[in-house]
Amino acid sequence: MKxxxxTRQLIELGGLVAKADLIELTGDDRAVLLGLLIDAAAMLRGETRERQLLLWRRRGQRAFDAAATGL
Structure with missing residues (x-):
């Protein structure tokens, strides 16, 4: 990857962290943020991977849709 x-990918991913209110909710504690991401990665390595991806995808799409409509 160039x-x-x-750089663009990292900025966009940081934007998603902000959009989810994780910066404010964790007090910008990077250790907590990393812990959350490690837990999410562990879930994706488990038996419920597909179910979890579907749940998170639906939840994320609803959030994108709400933001696009100004809700």
Whole structure:
């Protein structure tokens, strides 16, 4: 991946963390944020991977849709 593409990806991912209110909810505690992400990764390595992806995808799409409509 080229440097500019990687930088853009990282900025977009940081935006998602902010959009989910995780920065405020964790007091910008990066250890807590990393812990959350490690737990999510562990869930994706487990037997309920597909179910969890479906749940998170639906929840995320609803949030995107709500933001697009100004709700």
């Amino acid at each position: 440097r500019r593409e990687r």
